[in-house]
Amino acid sequence: MGSKVFFSMILVASLWAATFVTQGVAQVQPPANIPGLFPPGLPIDLVKCWSSLFNIEGCVLQISNSILSGKFENLEAACCKAFSSLDANCWPQMFPLNPFFPPFLKENCARIVPNPPTQK
Numbered sequence: 001m002g003s004k005v006f007f008s009m010i011l012v013a014s015l016w017a018a019t020f021v022t023q024g025v026a027q028v029q030p031p032a033n034i035p036g037l038f039p040p041g042l043p044i045d046l047v048k049c050w051s052s053l054f055n056i057e058g059c060v061l062q063i064s065n066s067i068l069s070g071k072f073e074n075l076e077a078a079c080c081k082a083f084s085s086l087d088a089n090c091w092p093q094m095f096p097l098n099p100f101f102p103p104f105l106k107e108n109c110a111r112i113v114p115n116p117p118t119q120k
Contacts, residue, residue: 046090046093046094048090049086049087049090049093049094050094052082052085052086053079053082053083053086055082056076056078056079056082058076058079059076059078059079059082059083062074062075062076062079063075063079063083063105066105067098067101072105072108072109072112075108075109075112077112077113080108080109080112080113081109081113083105083106083109084106084109084110084113088102091103
């Protein structure tokens with residue numbers, strides 16, 4: 001019985017500590033060298049690729065939710081505009097496990113933020 005109480009206390013303390021860790025303390029770590037997934041010496045700077053999405057409040061969360069749910073109704077126009085302006089060379093490094101997602105997202109974003117008509 002004593003070991004269960006001790007384990008429960010450690011678990012609660014760990015969860016409490018994880019909950020109250022200050023935001024911004026973690027630093028961006030370089031991706032692990034997993035053959036075929038993140039080849040060493042990437043020509044594309046992933047931080048640069050993701051930065052335009054992180055600059056729009058909630059954009060990364062909106063994209064993550066659309067990946068998991070397959071629904072794109074909750075994407076805001078500013079997020080779609082930022083995603084649509086990304087260099088297509090970023091996509092394979094940003095979404096290495098689902099190469100079909102970026103073009104699909106871009107197509108759905110085109111419905112949310114249509115291209116403005118060109119002026120002659």
